[in-house]
Amino acid sequence: MSISIKLMGVPGPKLGDEKFTQDMFGVSTPTFVTPDTRANAQLQKQSLKNTQIYYFLNLRESHVLDFIMQGLWIKTQTSPFEAPYFSCVPYLLGDGQAMQYSMWPLRKKRTRIPRLPLRPPDDYLRNAMVATLAEEDVEFDIRVQLQTDPHLMPIENNAVLWPTKLSPRRSVATLHIPKQKFDSPAQLNFDRKLSYNPWHSIPEHRPLGNQSRARRRMYAALSQLRHEMNGVPLYEPTGDEVFE
Template sequence: MFNPAQVSPSPVLYEARFEHLEDDEADTTASLVDALRGISEKTLADGGQPLRSVHAKTHGLLRGELRVLTGLPPALAQGLFSTPMAFPILMRLSTIPGDLLDDSVSTPRGMAIKVVGVEGARLAGSEGEVTQDFVLVNGPSFATANAKSFLASLKLLASTTDKAPGLKKMFSAMARGAEKVIEKVGGESTTLKSMGGHPETHILGESFYTQVPLLHGPYMAKLSVVPISPGMLLLKNAALDLRDKPNGLRDAVVDFFGSHSAEWEVRVQLCTDVNTMPLEDASVVWPEDLSPYLPVARITVPPQAAWSEARAEVVDSTYSFSPWHGLAAHRPLGSIMRVRKAAYEMSSQFRAQHSGKRLQEPRSLDDLPD
């Protein structure tokens, strides 16, 4: 149940003027799609397997439940969270690159959640579906400010895809060392982390963020998913030795869920000031002293086989995750989100075309293999 002592701030109502198209945004979108297609074509040619253009490597596939809290104030009780009820979910844990790297090349981690059985007015392109996807990364802000800078960083990523894996390991080790020095003096480098300098820590100890905003009914918000169960809290910043363990992150997730359950809290940060919480600069961390992340739901995942060939075959071959799968009440906002729509569509269509398998949006998870 929501704790009324956690006072909800006064949110700003969404207005169309808070968003604005970038110059040549259509060209940026086309170039972004081309760059992502290039990543997919390269990994297909080298490995013979159609992969996601980014977040290609799966570290866990988990079935669980999302339960909306009771007693939410009106500003929080929006969209998916408007009614206290439970939904089945599928959670996919990943890392950012589009190639299947050794886990000792340590990059930012991702979490994608597919909520099933969601009714309501839909986003264009997802009519007739009953899913709501949330796509999150373990940092509160996006690495770049807007679509154009996103394209520039993606081109750099594309240029290194499936090249010199040994050198990537060496560079990752150096980048982690540099990041460690920066963090010792209270800093942090998003650039170093994205280039392989992410600390070698347990993925289940991470908090995840949408990084870029969504509608929250008539308001604007960012979401986070934060571990709260005791076993998970012990894993926060817990070092993980990934030497000679190419799938060490997955092994750690499988080991944990072999005997433990897990619980996360879903939290919403409402926009209360469009100047300090802009929609069109995704690199800005919205200040929590002005608007804290407030709980709206709990996710529980029981002990289970956290990864299997059979489950991966279904999820990685026939499911896709996109913030554009969902309710109109949670429409993605800002240039990063706008260009992502075409990018996600291309990536999923590429996988379907080259795997010969039909993409599907599940209406139930009952038949998902163990």
């Protein structure tokens, strides 16, 4: 699973094309599957042929360790509100300091996964979100981990887990999602107009590393294609939108 957060009304100059937003991202495994853009391209090529296993078991350039670690971390999720999310790539935290961030659910309840041990419905995670927000608020603890060792906590290899023994994750903020109905036609249409990019950012939190540099162009191109296919314009939200 993944999460995208768009902060609105953010002052100051930006690196990307949006003037008043700061985007944040996370996935539900603590590292990326691939260490860098070159390896990512190799995996994508194999994915197109549905032969991803050859990327991991390539005798000339094996990624067996990545395969094992991802297998240990991946699990059937109960709800998007009940899993932690990790940035996996580093960002600046002011001049000369790299960090990674993560979001940790504060909800203690666990949603039942339908149909187990059979395959759950394709939309069970979305249904879990709708049901939860219809009844209660949801909160995540946002934590920051500072880079304290450039060798054991690398910038350019995003398949390496930064050791918490060297630098613990520290709470810096709370993401609060109020109780609501969020799946109205007006809201879904609004969602289609949005665009997310790690480079929707102030310079002080610039994305770092080769995969972040690649995502700048890739995300922009994918967003443009998606908006053209959906026949909707790009839209930078203000946070003042009202939905009936």
